Structure formats: structure tokens, C-alpha cells
Amino acid sequence: MSKNPSDNDFTVKVANVNGTGSASANTLLMKAFFRMGIPVAGKNYFPSNIQGLPTWYEIRVSHDGYICRSGRVDVLVAMNAETYRKDLKDVAPGGYLIYDSTWPRSQQLHREDITVLGVPLARMCNERFTKTRERVLMKNIAYVGVLAALLEIDTGVVRQLLQDSFAGKPHLLDSNQAAFDLGFACAKEHFSCPLPFRARALDRTAGHVMIDGNTTAALGALFAGATVAAWYPITPSTSVMDAFKRFAERYRRDPETGRLNVAIIQAEDELAAIGMVLGAGWNGARSFTPTSGPGISLMNEFLGYGYFTEIPAVLIDVQRCGPSTGMPTRTQQADIMACAYASHGDTRHVLLFPANPEEAFYLSAAAFDLAERLQTPVIVLTDLDIGMNDWMCRDLKWDPAYQPDRGKVMPAEQLEKIEKFHRYLDADKDGIAWRTLPGVHPKGAYFTRGSGHNMYGAYTEDAKEYQAVVDRLRCKWDTAKELVPAPEVDYTDGCRTGIISVGSCDGAVREARDRLAGAGVRTNYLRVKAFPFGRQVQDFLDAHDRVYVVEQNRDAQLRGLLLLELNADPTKLIPVLHYDGLPITAADVIGKIDQGMARGEAA
Amino acid sequence: MSFIAKPKVSHPGLPRNALGLTLRDYEGGMSTLCAGCGHDSITAALVQAAFELSIPPHRMAKLSGIGCSSKTPAYFASASHGFNSVHGRMASVATGANAANGQLHYIGVSGDGDTLSIGLGQFCHAVRRNLNMLYVLENNGVYGLTKGQFSASADVGSKAKKGEVNQQPPIDPCQLALSIGCTFVARSFSGDKDQLVPLLKAGLSHRGFAMVDVISPCVTFNDHEGSTKSYDFTRKHFHAAIYADYVPPATEIRSRQAAGSVREVTMHDGSRLLLHKVGADYDPSDRVAAFEYLSRRQSEGQVVTGLLFIDEGKPDMHEVQNLATEPLNTMGYANLNPGQKALDAIQARFR
Numbered sequence: 001m002s003k004n005p006s007d008n009d010f011t012v013k014v015a016n017v018n019g020t021g022s023a024s025a026n027t028l029l030m031k032a033f034f035r036m037g038i039p040v041a042g043k044n045y046f047p048s049n050i051q052g053l054p055t056w057y058e059i060r061v062s063h064d065g066y067i068c069r070s071g072r073v074d075v076l077v078a079m080n081a082e083t084y085r086k087d088l089k090d091v092a093p094g095g096y097l098i099y100d101s102t103w104p105r106s107q108q109l110h111r112e113d114i115t116v117l118g119v120p121l122a123r124m125c126n127e128r129f130t131k132t133r134e135r136v137l138m139k140n141i142a143y144v145g146v147l148a149a150l151l152e153i154d155t156g157v158v159r160q161l162l163q164d165s166f167a168g169k170p171h172l173l174d175s176n177q178a179a180f181d182l183g184f185a186c187a188k189e190h191f192s193c194p195l196p197f198r199a200r201a202l203d204r205t206a207g208h209v210m211i212d213g214n215t216t217a218a219l220g221a222l223f224a225g226a227t228v229a230a231w232y233p234i235t236p237s238t239s240v241m242d243a244f245k246r247f248a249e250r251y252r253r254d255p256e257t258g259r260l261n262v263a264i265i266q267a268e269d270e271l272a273a274i275g276m277v278l279g280a281g282w283n284g285a286r287s288f289t290p291t292s293g294p295g296i297s298l299m300n301e302f303l304g305y306g307y308f309t310e311i312p313a314v315l316i317d318v319q320r321c322g323p324s325t326g327m328p329t330r331t332q333q334a335d336i337m338a339c340a341y342a343s344h345g346d347t348r349h350v351l352l353f354p355a356n357p358e359e360a361f362y363l364s365a366a367a368f369d370l371a372e373r374l375q376t377p378v379i380v381l382t383d384l385d386i387g388m389n390d391w392m393c394r395d396l397k398w399d400p401a402y403q404p405d406r407g408k409v410m411p412a413e414q415l416e417k418i419e420k421f422h423r424y425l426d427a428d429k430d431g432i433a434w435r436t437l438p439g440v441h442p443k444g445a446y447f448t449r450g451s452g453h454n455m456y457g458a459y460t461e462d463a464k465e466y467q468a469v470v471d472r473l474r475c476k477w478d479t480a481k482e483l484v485p486a487p488e489v490d491y492t493d494g495c496r497t498g499i500i501s502v503g504s505c506d507g508a509v510r511e512a513r514d515r516l517a518g519a520g521v522r523t524n525y526l527r528v529k530a531f532p533f534g535r536q537v538q539d540f541l542d543a544h545d546r547v548y549v550v551e552q553n554r555d556a557q558l559r560g561l562l563l564l565e566l567n568a569d570p571t572k573l574i575p576v577l578h579y580d581g582l583p584i585t586a587a588d589v590i591g592k593i594d595q596g597m598a599r600g601e602a603a
Numbered sequence: 604m605s606f607i608a609k610p611k612v613s614h615p616g617l618p619r620n621a622l623g624l625t626l627r628d629y630e631g632g633m634s635t636l637c638a639g640c641g642h643d644s645i646t647a648a649l650v651q652a653a654f655e656l657s658i659p660p661h662r663m664a665k666l667s668g669i670g671c672s673s674k675t676p677a678y679f680a681s682a683s684h685g686f687n688s689v690h691g692r693m694a695s696v697a698t699g700a701n702a703a704n705g706q707l708h709y710i711g712v713s714g715d716g717d718t719l720s721i722g723l724g725q726f727c728h729a730v731r732r733n734l735n736m737l738y739v740l741e742n743n744g745v746y747g748l749t750k751g752q753f754s755a756s757a758d759v760g761s762k763a764k765k766g767e768v769n770q771q772p773p774i775d776p777c778q779l780a781l782s783i784g785c786t787f788v789a790r791s792f793s794g795d796k797d798q799l800v801p802l803l804k805a806g807l808s809h810r811g812f813a814m815v816d817v818i819s820p821c822v823t824f825n826d827h828e829g830s831t832k833s834y835d836f837t838r839k840h841f842h843a844a845i846y847a848d849y850v851p852p853a854t855e856i857r858s859r860q861a862a863g864s865v866r867e868v869t870m871h872d873g874s875r876l877l878l879h880k881v882g883a884d885y886d887p888s889d890r891v892a893a894f895e896y897l898s899r900r901q902s903e904g905q906v907v908t909g910l911l912f913i914d915e916g917k918p919d920m921h922e923v924q925n926l927a928t929e930p931l932n933t934m935g936y937a938n939l940n941p942g943q944k945a946l947d948a949i950q951a952r953f954r
């Protein structure tokens with residue numbers, strides 16, 4: 001079967017009103033493509049309020065498996081009269097706009113270069129359904145029916161999806177199926193189906209799930225064996241704890257006693273959340289807190305405390321748009337600096353950067369091992385795009401042989417044998433001292449203090465003693481370089497142009513590189529997965545004449561961190577920045593690299 | 604915190620507790636607080652209480668915030684883990700630690716600045732959660748460590764060392780604790796060890812949040828005329844509502860005077876509190892009456908002391924959350940790992 005240029009390569013966007021129940025319709029639509037075996041990605045643009053404001057859902061169908069935002073719209077379903085003008089503008093030439101023609105708007109919705117299709121969605125549903133709520137909700141399912149006819153979506157797949165969703169609720173199943181059929185029949189009758197954009201069954205989604213990164217981060221914490229979780233609600237990290245709670249109820253409750261083996265504490269604020277996490281970490285429990293930028297700001301003093309007193313803790317920072325309250329429901333990667341050096345004094349923190357939900361699972365789990373191994377707070381930096389959008393990713397696997405790395409915790413038997421325990425002695429010369437847990441053995445007692453302490457753990461204001469401790473922390477930082485995950489590198493010798501990116505930029509960079517390569521421009525690629533940066537990042541910088549640093553913030557924070565931590569000529573690191581709150585596209589990357597090249601920045 | 608190691612010479616004749624330990628085994632480093640600071644008397648009372656209760660020192664966890672008062676954990680029980688957290692946020696650390704292992708004795712020591720200003724929120728929420736801990740508030744009406752500013756417990760009209768007069772109404776930690784559901788509220792005076800020790804013992808044995816507000820004069824910044832937290836003032840206006848005796852679980856009940864002025868409260872661990880009523884009609888099981896009594900006496904310039912309120916019937920944080928009885932920090936991974944099958948089942952919903 002030869003590939004028609006528009007088969008399985010288009011973007012559908014639905015404009016709606018927040019609170020009208022379009023989420024399940026959009027999921028239904030996206031999952032239909034997914035179950036047809038076609039790579040697909042969904043992005044939700046929603047306002048920071050509960051009801052009434054405009055919301056958009058964008059589904060990219062990509063034969064080639066590109067999952068970043070496409071940056072174009074081929075088919076737009078305009079369900080929100082307030083945004084008609086904008087929605088009309090967004091459609092790419094040659095595209096389609098579908099609107100609810102119950103209220104005729106053909107004059108208003110006119111453009112020479114696109115096709116406007118009116119479907120009387122409200123009228124059809126008002127005639128078919130009696131309950132007011134149902135009439136509103138079913139309009140959404142009806143447009144899925146319209147799209148199914150126009151895009152040749154497999155109706156059997158949709159029927160099965162509806163059955164899976166409403167198993168045990170026959171009444172809902174019936175009305176959903178009826179609404180779908182209404183839309184489908186109407187489109188078949190009035191339009192010439194299919195459009196030039198079509199879905200064609202493929203086999204590229206087997207072994208994959210459609211999942212969001214907050215769910216997978218929660219799974220990472222669950223599988224790593226976290227037993228204390230404390231948080232204060234904040235968008236976009238709230239659903240990490242929602243998911244964790246759900247899983248804990250199912251998998252952490254003793255069926256006989258009904259007791260939970262995880263403490264989930266809704267703290268009074270982030271100051272308390274991080275305090276609880278540190279208290280639990282100090283006491284030997286694996287503990288974590290999900291949060292976002294404003295929460296990180298509040299946690300600063302305790303983060304410095306955790307660093308200096310060397311207490312394991314895991315934070316999952318789902319970054320949103322800053323500064324300040326910023327745009328809570330928009331995405332950014334602008335907490336990099338704030339997290340790397342959070343708190344006053346010479347403080348630095350281990351950061352992990354997942355690129356997608358799959359990595360959010362593995363890196364969140366790995367964070368617990370690293371935190372205990374290194375005895376320090378570890379911050380997993382995801383973002384709203386990863387955390388709240390549905391991504392297609394490979395099935396998650398859990399190594400059956402996994403055992404938590406609890407790091408250097410001295411057990412009672414060992415304490416029994418030694419003469420005296422000293423908390424901050426660098427016995428193994430890797431910068432990591434042994435610790436003990438309260439209550440284990442009389443010889444294990446020590447004092448945890450954020451004030452100056454010496455290598456024995458005693459209070460000190462002695463210049464040399466204090467300095468010995470902070471120098472050891474520096475040595476521990478070097479050890480961390482060996483322990484954190486290595487960057488992902490795609491490197492061919494001889495190519496002198498490099499791209500470095502981080503986290504959710506990955507999809508856009510991959511697509512951009514393919515397209516650049518198609519135009520004869522070769523690039524090498526390195527994606528950092530952790531801070532501190534190891535040798536490989538330095539080598540990559542050294543090996544290139546020009547390195548484009550792609551990230552989603554205004555101030556080139558990753559680039560700044562590279563310059564602060566590694567040796568590089570600043571003129572050779574060219575920032576590629578995207579920071580409007582929407583996820584970055586390949587076009588954003590290419591556009592800026594093209595500009596750079598035009599200025600002769602690339603070798 | 605700063606301390607000087609104390610020489611450990613144990614006199615063979617020292618009395619021993621049920622564990623065979625002496626008072627010295629419950630001591631800590633030498634205090635570096637000002638000579639005569641009320642906080643040091645409280646330290647001595649804590650040492651006495653833990654010794655008399657025969658708590659294994661390493662099974663205690665001592666936590667504090669920042670302030671002179673918060674240095675206290677360094678001065679008792681050197682064989683137990685200590686935690687000086689950041690200013691005002693010991694309560695959250697204690698909450699997390701307690702969640703990780705509910706089987707230790709948690710002793711928090713804080714100041715009025717630490718608790719009632721920067722830490723007010725955390726204090727209230729630890730009370731709300733009925734966290735199982737003893738929370739000692741060393742209350743001197745000033746910021747000692749930052750040299751004498753008024754704290755939120757300073758009374759209106761009380762004078763600072765340099766003569767400044769406080770204009771803001773105080774927050775009374777006992778009234779506050781009562782109003783937000785605290786299950787054990789007591790007040791004492793650092794200069795009255797006879798009253799303080801049984802209260803600390805009862806607080807340590809109480810399952811739930813036991814707050815003991817101890818008026819503890821700061822001899823350097825708040826022990827002058829015009830201060831309502833000075834030794835002199837407190838001695839003069841001290842009004843005991845109830846005296847409490849503490850009877851450990853193993854002790855036989857010897858013949859006791861029948862009712863009348865004595866009331867008995869049985870604690871969760873089987874220990875008993877004998878309450879000798881001093882205030883005319885004081886009932887420490889009636890939250891509303893206790894609140895009213897405190898307010899009335901306070902408006903008359905009296906500092907009411909003793910066990911002000913106790914409720915042994917409320918579940919603590921662990922019970923409310925239905926947490927495993929086994930400590931979470933030692934739970935084997937086999938119990939925590941849902942396994943690949945579960946992961947597959949979860950993922951099936953995402954296809």
C-alpha cells in the first residue's frame with residue numbers, strides 16, 4: 001500500500017469550552033487512532049479555571065511516529081463561538097473547519113483557502129436526547145462520529161472503545177454509541193467522505209501505551225518502594241498524587257488488616273511538605289513530594305538543609321510557566337536554575353530530566369536510589385507537557401530482580417562491632433559518609449544540624465573543620481557524576497554541528513534533525529538526562545564548533561548551567577529558545593537553527 | 604548546637620531505673636545557654652522524666668527548630684538521634700519522621716518565637732493531625748537567640764529590656780491548642796520541677812499530640828521588671844488548676860484516698876494520671892470549660908498551670924490514616940513491590 005501524502009499525517013484540533021465534558025470525546029478520538037495502530041499524540045491546552053474559558057485539544061496523527069506538536073492544524077472542530085475568529089485563522093491552507101451549524105455562521109466562518117463544513121450538532125442531540133446534561137455532553141461524541149466518517153476511522157474500533165469505557169453502564173454506552181452514530185450518519189449523508197486526510201490502519205502502536213507523565217511518575221515512586229508521600233496541591237503536579245493515591249489504595253493496602261503501608265499526607269503548604277519528606281528520609285523511609293515552581297520556591301530553605309545535612313529526598317517538579325504564578329496550565333522548562341542551586345550558600349542539587357512519560361517512570365524510580373545512595377535531595381524535573389498530556393510510549397517494564405539501593409545505612413550488627421560512630425566521616429573516600437537510623441542501636445546516635453558541623457557531626461565554627469565538610473560535599477558531587485544517568489547521544493564523527501537539549505524538547509529536536517538531514521544539514525545530538533553533567537557532555541561540547549542549545553525558557557537556563565559547570569566558549573553555544581507556554585515544535589527548532597546558519601553560526 | 608562534652612563519671616551509688624540506667628544516661632552535652640536560663644531547668648526535667656519512665660535513650664528522637672530553646676535537644680539524651688531543623692518547622696519534620704516509624708518516642712522542643720510566629724501553621728497542623736509526640740514549648744515571651752525582640756506570646760503592656768512596651772495582643776499557646784482540638788494541653792513553669800516532671804511524663808505517655816507550654820524566663824532579655832514572663836512575675840501569678848501525679852503501668856496501686864479531690868485518668872499504655880484538683884471547679888476533660896477558665900484567669904492576670912485538658916479517646920495520625928503497625932522504614936521491598944503483573948494490569952487501561 002503506497003502512502004498517500006495525507007494518510008496518517010495530519011493534525012486535528014478541537015476548540016471547546018472548559019467544563020463541557022469534551023475530555024472523554026477527545027480521548028475516544030485519540031485512542032481510536034492509537035488502536036488502529038497509528039502513532040498519535042494529544043496535547044491539551046486548557047485555561048487555569050474550572051469552567052467557561054476556551055480550551056483546545058490537539059491530536060497529531062503521524063505515520064512517521066513524530067509525537068511533538070506539529071504546529072499546524074488540518075482539521076479544526078470549532079465548538080466555541082467565542083474563539084471562532086482565532087480558530088478560523090489557525091487552520092492551514094487546504095484544511096477543514098467543522099462547526100455546529102445549529103446556529104448558522106457560514107458568513108462569519110469564511111475563508112477562501114479552506115473548506116467549512118457545518119453540522120447541526122446541537123439540534124441533532126436536542127432531538128435525540130432528553131436530559132439537558134446529556135444534550136451537552138453528547139454533542140462532543142457526535143463530532144467524533146463526524147470525524148470518524150470524514151477521516152475513515154474504523155467504527156468497529158470506536159464501538160469497542162465505547163464498550164471498554166462503559167462496561168457495566170449500558171445506559172451510557174447506548175447514548176454514546178447513539179451520538180456517535182448521529183454524527184457519523186450526518187457526515188456520510190452531507191459530505192463527500194473521506195477527506196484527503198485519512199486514517200489508515202497500521203501496526204505501529206503494539207507494545208505501547210497512551211499515558212501521561214504524572215501517572216508514570218507516580219508509578220515510578222510506587223515501584224521504587226516509596227512509603228511516605230507528602231504534598232500540597234498545585235497545578236500541574238496534583239495528578240501525580242492523585243495517581244499515587246489510587247495505586248496505593250490498590251497495591252499498598254494489606255488485604256487482611258486493611259492497613260496501608262504508605263503514609264500519604266496532604267501538608268498545609270510546601271514548607272511542610274518538604275519538611276515531612278526530610279523527616280521521613282532522615283528516619284529511613286523512601287519519601288517524595290510532587291510540586292511545581294512556586295512550591296520549589298517555598299521549599300528552598302529546607303532544600304539547602306537537606307543538602308547540607310545529607311538527607312535523601314525525592315521531589316518531582318512538574319514545571320509550569322513562570323515567573324511567579326505565571327501561567328499555571330502552560331508548559332515551560334524554567335525551573336532548571338532554581339532547582340540546580342536551590343537555597344542560599346554553596347548548594348547544588350542532583351536533577352533528573354525525563355523526556356517523556358516513559359522516562360518519567362524510570363527516572364522517578366531511579367531518583368529514590370540516587371537520593372539514598374548520595375544522601376541528598378534529588379529533583380526530577382518534568383513539565384506540564386510531559387505530566388498532563390497523553391503520550392504514546394513503550395510499555396513500562398519492571399525488573400523483577402530490582403532491590404532498592406538504600407545506600408550507606410549502618411545496620412545494628414555493624415554498629416555493635418564498631419567503637420564509635422561518626423556521622424560525616426568519609427570512610428570510603430567517595431564523599432559519601434555512613435548514616436544510621438534513629439532507634440536502631442544506642443551507638444548510632446548523632447545530631448542532624450543545619451548549622452556548621454565537623455566530620456564527626458559535632459557543632460563547629462572552626463574554619464578548617466567546616467571547610468573539610470563542604471569540600472567533602474564537593475567530592476560527593478564528583479561521585480554523583482558517575483552515578484547519574486548518562487546523556488543520550490547520537491553522534492557521528494566528522495559532523496561539527498551539535499544540538500543539546502533537555503526533557504520534553506526531545507521530540508521536536510528529533511523531528512527537526514530528520515528534516516534538517518532531509519535538507520542536507522547534518523547534526524549531532526546530545527540530550528542531558530541529569531545534572532551534574534558528566535564527562536560525555538564536556539566531550540560533546542569539545543567535539544563541535546557550534547552547539548545549538550534547545551530549551552523552553554527565556555533565559556537559556558540549560559545553556560547557562562552548561563557554561564557555569566563545564567568548559568566551553570560561550571560564543572559556540574547558541575541558544576534556541578521557545579517560551580510562549582505551548583510545547584515546542586520542530587519548526588521552532590529549525591527556524592532558529594536556520595537563522596543561526598544564515599548568520600554563519602554553524603560550521 | 605553548641606555544647607561542651609560532659610565528663611561521664613558515673614557514681615556507683617546512683618539510683619537506677621527499670622533498664623538499669625542512671626540519670627546520667629539521659630543527659631546530653633553541657634549547655635551553652637546563659638547561666639540561669641529557664642530552658643536549662645526544662646532540660647533537667649526532661650532528663651528526669653525520661654529516666655523515670657525508663658525509656659531506652661536510643662528509642663527517643665529529639666527534634667527542634669531554631670532558637671535558644673531549640674538548642675535543648677543537644678543537652679539531653681546524647682544516646683538518641685537529634686534533629687535541629689530550620690526555624691519554625693520542626694513539626695513537619697516530626698510528622699514525616701513519625702510517619703516513617705511510629706514506634707519511637709518523639710520529643711519536640713521549640714520556642715515561642717519558633718512556634719507562634721514562623722511556625723504557627725505547622726504547629727496547628729501537627730495538633731490537627733494529633734501527631735503522637737510530646738511538644739515542649741519553652742515560652743519566654745522574647746526572641747532570645749536574636750537578642751530580645753518581642754515574640755507573639757508577649758503580653759500587651761509587657762516591657763522589653765530597653766523599655767519598649769509591647770502593643771500587640773499575645774497568642775496563648777494553650778488557648779490556641781485547645782481551640783484546634785489538641786488532645787493534651789498543659790502549662791507549667793520552668794522553676795517548678797515538681798509540677799513539670801509529672802506533666803512531661805504524662806505527655807510522653809499520651810498517645811497523640813501532647814503540648815506542654817512551659818513559662819521559661821529569659822534571664823538575659825526578659826527577666827526584668829515589667830516583663831510578664833520573668834521569674835518574679837510568674838511566681839507571683841502562678842495559679843495551679845490541677846496537680847498531676849503520674850503512675851507508671853507496672854506500679855501497684857497502693858491504697859489511695861477515695862475520690863474527692865483526686866481523679867484518675869488511664870492512659871493508653873496503662874499508666875495512670877492522678878489529678879489533684881486545685882482550682883475550684885476545674886474539669887480537664889471539658890474543652891469548653893477549660894478554655895473559658897483559662898481566658899477568665901488570664902484576664903485577671905493569672906498564669907494557669909497544670910494539666911489543662913486531656914482526651915485519651917481521639918485516634919492519632921497513624922490510626923486515622925490506618926497505617927501499618929510495623930514501621931514503614933523497615934518494611935521489606937517484597938511487601939512494597941506491586942510486581943510486573945500489576946504494572947501490566949495498570950497499563951491495560953492505557954491502551
Ligand SMILES: Cc1ncc(C[n+]2csc(CCOP(=O)(O)OP(=O)(O)O)c2C)c(N)n1
Binds near residue numbers: 713718745747
Ligand atoms: C528563616 C529564619 N528566619 C530568622 C531566623 C533568625 N532566628 C533565629 S532564632 C529566632 C527566634 C527564636 O525565638 P524563640 O523561638 O522564642 O526561642 P528563644 O531563643 O527565645 O528560646 C529567629 C528569629 C532564622 N534562624 N531563620
Ligand code: SF4
Binds near residue numbers: 639642748
Ligand atoms: S538569651 Fe535568654 S533564652 Fe537565650 S539562653 Fe540566654 S537566657 Fe536563655
